Amino acid sequence: GAGVSQSPRYKVAKRGQDVALRCDPISGHVSLFWYQQALGQGPEFLTYFQNEAQLDKSGLPSDRFFAERPEGSVSTLKIQRTQQEDSAVYLCASSLAGVETQYFGPGTRLLVL
Amino acid sequence: QKEVEQNSGPLSVPEGAIASLNCTYSDRGSQSFFWYRQYSGKSPELIMFIYSNGDKEDGRFTAQLNKASQYVSLLIRDSQPSDSATYLCAVKKEDSSYKLIFGSGTRLLVRP
Numbered sequence: 001g002a003g004v005s006q007s008p009r010y011k012v013a014k015r016g017q018d019v020a021l022r023c024d025p026i027s028g029h030v031s032l033f034w035y036q037q038a039l040g041q042g043p044e045f046l047t048y049f050q051n052e053a054q055l056d057k058s059g060l061p062s063d064r065f066f067a068e069r070p071e072g073s074v075s076t077l078k079i080q081r082t083q084q085e086d087s088a089v090y091l092c093a094s095s096l097a098g099v100e101t102q103y104f105g106p107g108t109r110l111l112v113l
Numbered sequence: 114q115k116e117v118e119q120n121s122g123p124l125s126v127p128e129g130a131i132a133s134l135n136c137t138y139s140d141r142g143s144q145s146f147f148w149y150r151q152y153s154g155k156s157p158e159l160i161m162f163i164y165s166n167g168d169k170e171d172g173r174f175t176a177q178l179n180k181a182s183q184y185v186s187l188l189i190r191d192s193q194p195s196d197s198a199t200y201l202c203a204v205k206k207e208d209s210s211y212k213l214i215f216g217s218g219t220r221l222l223v224r225p
Contacts, residue, residue, distance in 0.1 A: 031211060042117075042201050042215030043157065056212065091156060100145055100205060102213065104156040 002026070004105030006092050012111045013082045021077045021108045025094030032075050033102060034067055035091040043091050049075060050097070082112045114139055117204050119216035127224050132189040134219050136202030139183070145205040146178055146185045147213065152198045160200075161187070192223045 005024040013019050025032050031050055035043035036059075045059040051072035060067070064082075069075040079086055089109050093102040118137045126132045134148075145164050149157035163169045163176040163185065175188040185204075189196055199218040206214060 033212065035215075040121075040217065042203075042217050043213075044215070045212040048211050059212075100211075101147075101159055101162065103159070104149075106156050 004092055004094050004103055006090075006105040006108050008108060009106060010109050010111075012113065015084060015112055016081050017112075018078065018080045019082055019110065021079075021090050021110070023075045023077070023092030023094075023105060025073065025075070025092070026103060028096065029094035029103075030072075030097040031095045031102075032069060033093040033095075034075070034077050035093065036061075037089045037091055037107070039088075046077070046090075079110075082110075084112050086110060087112045115216070116140060116206075116214050117202055117216035119200075119202050119219045121217060122220040123222045124219055125222045125224060126192050128192060128194060130192050130223075132192045132196065132221055132223070134187040134189070134200050134202075134221065136185045136187075136216055137183055138185070138202075138204045138214075140204070140206050141180075141183060143183075143204045143206050146176070147203040147205075148174075148176060148187045149201040149203060149215075150198045151201055151218065157201055189221075192221075194223045194225050197221055197223045 034046040037043045048056040049069040064080045066078045089107040091107045092105045147162045148160045151157045161176045173190045177186045201218045202216040203213040
């Protein structure tokens with residue numbers, strides 16, 4: 001079946017603009033994760049969903065970041081009033097329940113000017 | 114001190130050689146360890162995971178774990194130019210049932 005998909009693949013935003021990033025997990029995957037990857041760094045955890053429940057949002061860097069997964073499938077990461085330091089690749093990953101292996105999507109490369 | 118440490122490299126090896134990638138972690142209670150490969154501009158791709166002390170082999174790849182030394186490594190035998198990528202070490206901590214803590218990655222360059 002299809003892997004994790006993300007859209008848009010690239011996004012250029014002006015500072016102060018709101019953006020919404022979408023993630024479609026692998027069908028049947030209960031767990032969904034968002035990570036932020038800065039250039040030359042490893043991915044850093046942002047938030048985790050199990051079905052529609054957001055069980056951990058400890059990695060969200062500020063209250064400008066908000067994530068949701070209302071029907072337990074597609075997830076959206078929203079960033080309000082974007083800042084230049086938000087420029088990064090945003091990766092979504094999913095996994096089966098009780099299975100630790102996470103599969104990553106292609107990422108959304110966000111550039112804030 | 115970062116929770117997961119990797120040498121950023123680049124590690125340069127000739128084609129056919131063994132590439133040895135190393136990773137140390139700070140949380141002694143860490144349970145599970147993962148190696149991901151990431152090509153430039155692409156997303157991380159899982160290569161191997163290991164839970165128990167010792168070696169785990171999969172084709173040309175061998176993961177080694179030493180919990181006493183808080184050390185995990187990845188060996189790539191018969192390195193190929195197509196193995197040139199950044200290798201990310203990731204750790205699942207004891208107090209977390211889900212999130213992964215990643216190192217910054219080691220860039221591997223296999224010279225033809």
